[in-house]
Amino acid sequence: MLTTNPFDVSQDGDTLHEECGIFGISGAADAARLVALGLHALQHRGQEAAGITSFDGTEFHTHRAMGHVAGNFDREEVMVPLRGSVACGHVRYSTTGETALRNVQPLYADLASGGFAIAHNGNISNAMRLRRDLVRRGSIFQSTSDTETIIHLVATSNYRTVVDKFIDALKRVEGAYSLIVMTPEGMIACRDPLGIRPLVMGKIEQSDGSEAVIFASETVALDVVGATFVRSIEPGELVMVKGSEITSHSPFAPVAPRPCIFEFVYFSRPDSISEDRSVYTVRKAIGAQLAIESPVEADLVIPVPDSGTPAALGYAQESGIPFELGIIRSHYVGRTFIQPGDKVRHLGVKLKHNANRALIKGKRVVLIDDSIVRGTTSLKIVEMMREAVAAEVHMRIASPPTRHSCFYGVDTPERAKLLAATKNLEEMATYIKADSLAFISIDGLYKALGEPQRNAIRPSHCDACFTGDYPTTLTDQDDVSSVDQFALLAERMI
Ligand code: SF4
Numbered sequence: 001m002l003t004t005n006p007f008d009v010s011q012d013g014d015t016l017h018e019e020c021g022i023f024g025i026s027g028a029a030d031a032a033r034l035v036a037l038g039l040h041a042l043q044h045r046g047q048e049a050a051g052i053t054s055f056d057g058t059e060f061h062t063h064r065a066m067g068h069v070a071g072n073f074d075r076e077e078v079m080v081p082l083r084g085s086v087a088c089g090h091v092r093y094s095t096t097g098e099t100a101l102r103n104v105q106p107l108y109a110d111l112a113s114g115g116f117a118i119a120h121n122g123n124i125s126n127a128m129r130l131r132r133d134l135v136r137r138g139s140i141f142q143s144t145s146d147t148e149t150i151i152h153l154v155a156t157s158n159y160r161t162v163v164d165k166f167i168d169a170l171k172r173v174e175g176a177y178s179l180i181v182m183t184p185e186g187m188i189a190c191r192d193p194l195g196i197r198p199l200v201m202g203k204i205e206q207s208d209g210s211e212a213v214i215f216a217s218e219t220v221a222l223d224v225v226g227a228t229f230v231r232s233i234e235p236g237e238l239v240m241v242k243g244s245e246i247t248s249h250s251p252f253a254p255v256a257p258r259p260c261i262f263e264f265v266y267f268s269r270p271d272s273i274s275e276d277r278s279v280y281t282v283r284k285a286i287g288a289q290l291a292i293e294s295p296v297e298a299d300l301v302i303p304v305p306d307s308g309t310p311a312a313l314g315y316a317q318e319s320g321i322p323f324e325l326g327i328i329r330s331h332y333v334g335r336t337f338i339q340p341g342d343k344v345r346h347l348g349v350k351l352k353h354n355a356n357r358a359l360i361k362g363k364r365v366v367l368i369d370d371s372i373v374r375g376t377t378s379l380k381i382v383e384m385m386r387e388a389v390a391a392e393v394h395m396r397i398a399s400p401p402t403r404h405s406c407f408y409g410v411d412t413p414e415r416a417k418l419l420a421a422t423k424n425l426e427e428m429a430t431y432i433k434a435d436s437l438a439f440i441s442i443d444g445l446y447k448a449l450g451e452p453q454r455n456a457i458r459p460s461h462c463d464a465c466f467t468g469d470y471p472t473t474l475t476d477q478d479d480v481s482s483v484d485q486f487a488l489l490a491e492r493m494i
C-alpha cells in the first residue's frame with residue numbers, strides 16, 4: 001500500500017504515477033554499466049527505487065536501493081561487483097507491495113534449476129489468489145510484491161526446462177507483464193498476450209564485432225546507450241537469448257492486442273517511439289484534436305509542465321493562440337526538502353510550480369494538462385493563475401476523464417477518490433475553480449492515434465481507466481470488476 005509523504009512536493013498525490021521501467025542486456029562487456037545508463041533514461045517511469053542484477057557465467061550479483069539511479073548506480077563500490085556480460089535492471093514506482101527494499105527488483109531466487117532473476121513492469125491482477133494457493137502449498141514469500149508469485153510458480157512447476165517452467169507459470173497469471181528474466185541458460189524477455197505494457201528490443205555492436213541484445217521499456221533507453229532499435233516484442237511473445245542465439249516463442253493463443261493508451265498521454269517519454277509512432281507527435285495531435293473539440297477565446301495557451309507541453313503546443317498551433325511558458329517548474333525539488341508545518345507545506349507547492357506573473361496578468365489563459373486524477377493539483381494551478389491576476393482561466397485536458405482505477409501496474413487511487421468518478425463536468429470545473437473545463441473525447445484520443453474513432457467492439461488499446469472496459473478478468477478485484485463491468489454493460493445498452 002502506498003503512502004504519500006505530505007512534505008514531499010515531488011509527489012502531490014494527484015498524478016497517475018509512473019509504473020516501472022525495465023532494461024536488460026546480454027552479450028556486452030560491462031553489462032551492468034549499460035543497464036545503469038538505460039535505467040537512467042527510464043527514470044521517469046519510477047523514482048522510488050532501482051536495482052541491477054548481473055551474471056558473470058558462474059554467479060549472480062545484485063544491488064538494489066531506494067531512490068534514483070543517479071546517486072546509487074554511479075558509485076564504483078556499487079558497480080565494480082556487478083560483474084558479467086549479462087545484466088538486467090528495474091526502476092520502480094510501487095504499485096503493489098509496500099515500499100521496502102525487499103520489494104525492489106530485480107527479485108532473485110535460487111531455484112532447483114539454478115539462479116533466477118526477474119524484472120517486471122506491470123501488475124499481476126490475480127496475484128493475491130495465486131499467493132494464497134502457493135502459501136497453502138508451502139511456498140514462503142520473501143516480499144509483498146506481486147512479481148514474486150511468478151518465481152514461486154516457476155519453482156513449483158512440474159515442467160523440465162526453465163523456459164517451459166516459466167511458460168507454465170505465465171499461463172497461470174492474469175494482468176499485465178513485460179518481463180526480463182535471467183537464468184544461467186540465458187536471458188528471456190516477454191510481454192503478456194495483450195501487450196498491455198511496452199517492451200522493445202535493440203542491439204549494440206561490441207568492440208570485438210559481436211552484437212549485444214537489449215530489451216527495454218522504451219526506445220529512449222536504446223538511444224541513450226547508443227543502441228539500434230530492432231523491433232518491439234510482440235504481445236504474447238517470449239524471446240530467449242542464449243549467447244548469440246536468439247529464439248522467439250509464441251506460447252499463448254493469439255488475442256487482439258490492447259496496449260496501454262496512457263503511454264501516449266503521459267507515461268512514455270516524448271522522445272520515445274511507441275508502436276511505430278512518435279510519442280511527441282501523438283501528444284501534439286491530441287492537443288490539436290482538443291483544440292478542435294473544445295475551442296475557447298483566450299490570449300495564451302499555457303502547458304502544465306512538463307507532461308502537458310507537447311499537447312499544449314498542438315493546441316496552440318491548431319487554435320492560433322500563442323503558446324507561452326506561464327508556469328515554470330523547478331527541477332531541483334527534492335523529496336524531503338520541505339519541513340513539517342502548514343504554512344511551509346503550502347509554500348512547497350510553489351517550489352515545484354510557480355506562475356510567470358509578468359506574462360499572466362490580465363490575460364485569458366488556457367491551461368493544458370495531461371489528466372485530472374483527484375483534482376487537487378488542478379485546483380492549486382488554477383488558484384496560482386488567479387493569484388497572478390489572470391483575467392480568465394480555462395482548463396483543457398489531453399485525456400478523457402479518468403473514471404476507473406488501473407489494475408495493470410499504474411498507481412491510481414481507488415475509484416471514489418477519482419474526481420471524474422464522482423462529479424460531472426460542471427461540478428469538476430467548479431471544484432477546480434476554472435472558468436471552463438473540457439477533456440478530449442475518447443474518440444478524439446483514438447483520432448490522434450490515427451484511427452477514425454474508438455472501435456467499441458474491439459478497441460485497439462487498453463483504455464479501461466477512461467471506459468471501465470478492462471481487457472482481462474480481474475480475479476483479485478471481483479467486487480470492483482463486477483461493478484465496473486455492470487456499469488459498462490449499462491452504458492453500452494444505452
Ligand atoms: Fe493504461 Fe489505463 Fe489500461 Fe491502466 S487502465 S493499462 S493506465 S489504459
